[in-house]
Amino acid sequence: MTTNEYRQDFPILQTKINDEPLTYLDNAATSQKPQAVIDAMADFYAHGNANVHRGVYTLAAQATDRYEVVRDQVAQWLNAARREEVFFTRSTTDSLNWVVQTYGEQFVTAGDEIVVTVMEHHSNLVPWQQLAHRKGATLKYIGLTADGQLDLADARKQITAKTKVVAVAQASNVLGVTNPIKQLAQIAHAQNAILVVDGAQSIAHMAVDVQDLDADFYAFSAHKIYGPTGVGVLYGKYDLLSQLTPAQFGGEMISDVDWQTTEFAAIPERFEAGTPNICGVIGLGAALTYLQSVGLDTAQAIEQRLTKQLLTGLIAMPGITVYGPESPELHGPVVAFNVDNVHAHDIATGLDLAGVEIRAGHHCAQPLMRYLHVNATVRASVGLYNNSDDVDRLLTALESVKEFFES
Structure with missing residues (x-):
């Protein structure tokens, strides 16, 4: 029995599925929540609930302070140059749509090019696709190398002066x-284009330094990093943000409203119209604190070991196709595969009977499925609370499911 000291911090892992121990391997869809996050959110509603940036009374001031502390946490986590470069949204999807609705609407014109990759999640594809249709711009794609990595040589061809x-x-x-x-x-x-980065699948698994990356915008969701759903983050370079008109209008994003004109609040408040998900933001802060206490290096070591175990087991199994690099050194904690002559949904249903929870489908990446010439894949993804027993249960259950369909 391989133990993992962090499992005890996640109460849901005591759950049974179909009378089997819960083996949760769908972290790429959403991560489970440690008790520290659950407690922080419950404490806010039980003892600290008030609206932010409005009241001068004690409870409101305390809520505002707690909310703004998380902005500082996120800015530090991303190594943003200043705290004003961080603001809160509903999700990664919301953040990326915001960039399209502001920067895209203001600066993309007919004849311009928008370049994405064939591996993009729909959240970082469909908004740009629709913008291209509205503006008369051209949407272009960067392809992949034979082992599923981004083709930098193709990137240099696709990214032009347009x-x-x-x-x-x-x-x-x-x-x-x-x-x-x-x-x-x-x-x-070098071509005077901006770079927009979807960090949903990386934020919990590696250190992110937006200044070192030189990303112009960077988006992620709290629920991917052991926090709650309904909270997203968007980082943007201050010089870029200062050029943008808000995407939404209403309460608390204004400085002064007259009969016919409005003066917007300072950045970032001008981009956070209405009452935000205060409790969710506090939950994100608790999640960052928790992951910091574990140590990102420790989490990475756990995930790398389990990814290697999973890849090795799948590659050794006859009738399995693994997508992406087979080398564990090049493969992050998300592993997609298929079983010969068995639909991905059938595999997922069989694994669920054994308490093994994985994802099957197109993973909101239908163009990539077409690029790979498949309709769907099975996807297993590990997190810091998983252990080698989880991977063993997946591989054992997969063998049984394969035998059932083969016979």
């Missing part, structure tokens, strides 16, 4: 690869 935006995931939610963000930033900036 390119206005390059939008890319830092890590793929299917292929498990980490993309060369710094090099892409250099290529994009």
Whole structure:
């Protein structure tokens, strides 16, 4: 029995599924929450609930302070140059749509190019696709190398003097690869384009330094990093943010409203219209504190060991196709695969009977599925609370499911 001292921090892992121990391997979709996050959110509603940036009474001031402390936490986590470069949204999807609705609407014109990769999640593809349709711009794609990594040589061909935006995931939610963000930033900036980074699949698994990456915008969701759903983060370079008109209007994003004109509040408040998800932001702060206490290096070591065990087991199993690099050194904690002649959903249903929870489908990446010539894949993804027993249960259950369909 392989233990993991962090499992006890996550109460849901005591749950049974179909009378079997819960083996949760769908961390790429959402992570489970430690008790520290659950407690912080319950404490806010029980003892600290008030609206932020409004009241002068004690409870409101305390709520505002707690909310703003998390902004500082996030700015430090990302190594933003200043705290004003961070503001809160509903999700990664919301953040990326915000960039499209502000920067895209203001600066992309007919004849411009928008460059994405074939591995993008729909959240970092569909908004740009729709913007291109509205503006008469051209949407272009960077392809992959034979082992599923981003093709930098193709990136240099696709990004031209006409390119206005390059939008890319830092890590793929299917292929498990980490993309060369710094090099892409250099290529994009040499053509006077901006770089928009989807950090949903990387934020919990690696150190992120937006200044070192030279990303112009960087988006992620709290629920991918052991925090609650309903909270997203968008980082943007201050000089860029200062040029943008808010995407939403209403309470608390204003400085002064007259009969016919409005003066907006300072950055970042001007981009946070209405009452935010205060409790969710506090939950994000608790999640960052928790992960910091574990240590990102410790979490990475756990995930790398388990990814190697999972890849090795799958590659050794006849009739299995693994997507993305087979080398554990090149493969992050997301592993997509298929079983010959068995639909991914059938595999997932069989694994669920054994208490093994994985994802099956197109993973909100249908163009990538077409690129790979498949309709769907099975996807297992590990987190810091998983252990080798989880991987063993997956591999054992997978053998049984394969035998059932083969017979």
